[in-house]
Amino acid sequence: MNPPPLYRRQYQHQQQIFEVLIKRSRRKTLAIHVLRTGLVEIRAPLQCAWLQIDDFLEARLDWIVAAIQQLANSPLPEAPAYCDGEYHDYLGQPHQLLLVRGKPSQVVVGAGQLLVQCAAPSDPQQVRQCLLKFWRQRALLVLDERLRDCRAHFDQVPAVAALIQRKVALSGESANAAGKLTIRRMRARWGSCSRGGDICLNAALVQKPTVAIDMVIIHELCHLHHFSHSKAFYGLMDAAMPGWRDHEGLLNQPSWRRQTVLV
Numbered sequence: 001m002n003p004p005p006l007y008r009r010q011y012q013h014q015q016q017i018f019e020v021l022i023k024r025s026r027r028k029t030l031a032i033h034v035l036r037t038g039l040v041e042i043r044a045p046l047q048c049a050w051l052q053i054d055d056f057l058e059a060r061l062d063w064i065v066a067a068i069q070q071l072a073n074s075p076l077p078e079a080p081a082y083c084d085g086e087y088h089d090y091l092g093q094p095h096q097l098l099l100v101r102g103k104p105s106q107v108v109v110g111a112g113q114l115l116v117q118c119a120a121p122s123d124p125q126q127v128r129q130c131l132l133k134f135w136r137q138r139a140l141l142v143l144d145e146r147l148r149d150c151r152a153h154f155d156q157v158p159a160v161a162a163l164i165q166r167k168v169a170l171s172g173e174s175a176n177a178a179g180k181l182t183i184r185r186m187r188a189r190w191g192s193c194s195r196g197g198d199i200c201l202n203a204a205l206v207q208k209p210t211v212a213i214d215m216v217i218i219h220e221l222c223h224l225h226h227f228s229h230s231k232a233f234y235g236l237m238d239a240a241m242p243g244w245r246d247h248e249g250l251l252n253q254p255s256w257r258r259q260t261v262l263v
Contacts, residue, residue, distance in 0.1 A: 006111050013061040030056045034067040036257045080256040082124040089255040092209030107134035139183045139203040147181055150217040159239040163225050190216045193223035212250040
């Protein structure tokens with residue numbers, strides 16, 4: 001089950017440049033989808049000529065502008081529908097759900113797609129459970145790797161190295177050895193750190209951009225030295241990840257989106 005080929009092109013209308021994703025498949029007609037992010041997607045037959053695609057898009061440029069404005073001004077629904085064509089993020093990039101019936105239940109990630117195979121793809125709860133399992137499996141790999149990389153960087157930060165040397169001098173033992181990493185779903189927190197150095201990370205982080213993942217991990221690593229959110233804690237955050245405040249908003253962005261469709 002291979003995802004269809006994807007192409008990216010740019011178009012201009014009234015001094016506004018659109019990024020357009022062209023997705024070819026064995027469909028018979030052309031269709032346009034506009035995402036909340038402003039990305040325009042065209043679904044085209046495999047053998048459709050580029051000139052025909054250009055004409056199709058240019059004839060609908062006014063509709064595209066109106067659709068982008070409508071999506072930008074309308075609130076997101078409260079929860080995803082877990083339906084075919086919906087977009088869910090993986091590492092901060094939108095991936096479209098492609099639902100198919102089959103066994104075993106599995107999710108295959110491809111170029112811009114999440115291929116979800118399950119016994120009842122029309123059942124939103126079954127699709128949701130497949131995705132939750134997939135996010136957790138990916139989180140176990142991705143978050144462990146990010147923690148190791150962030151820890152290696154963190155321990156080399158001069159302010160952190162000075163704290164470690166001071167603690168070693170006082171105790172005579174290695175300070176703040178890496179604890180256990182736990183991955184689980186959390187409703188209200190992206191991460192936590194115990195006084196013993198164990199770190200727990202939210203599996204949903206795997207849907208966020210890498211820079212947001214690293215920010216959460218650095219936050220928890222800072223708690224190894226300052227358990228409360230004190231001035232010293234935030235000073236260490238600034239030293240370990242300058243500009244981290246610029247990325248805080250990424251955690252609040254929805255990790256899924258719907259689309260408007262023009263056939």
